[in-house]
Amino acid sequence: MSTSHAAQSVAECVQVAPEASPRGMSLRVHNQCEVTVRCELRWNVRCEGDTADTPARPMSLVVRLASGHARDLLASGEACGERIWEIADDAWECAEVR
16 A cells, blocks of 8 residues: 555544634544544644734644544644734644554
8 A cells, every 4th residue: 555545544534623712723633543643733823913024833733543532632822812813724634653
């Protein structure tokens, strides 16, 4: 089995469900694969008042999940303090733990 096919099949059996929350974006990661997986979730935080020259605020979380397990993670807007924030450019990638 090729690596790309293995990655594709893991992507098909891991569900990431985003949901808005007061402190950020809640991400429920559910591993429905028959193997343990390691998932990396990445996003940028943008704050009210940012300009085109404002450096990105890249954030990430890594989670390892056994088959059938789920975790709730938080993509937080705390980097903006009291300013209005936005979670942007969110992406996730999971791979089988070998």
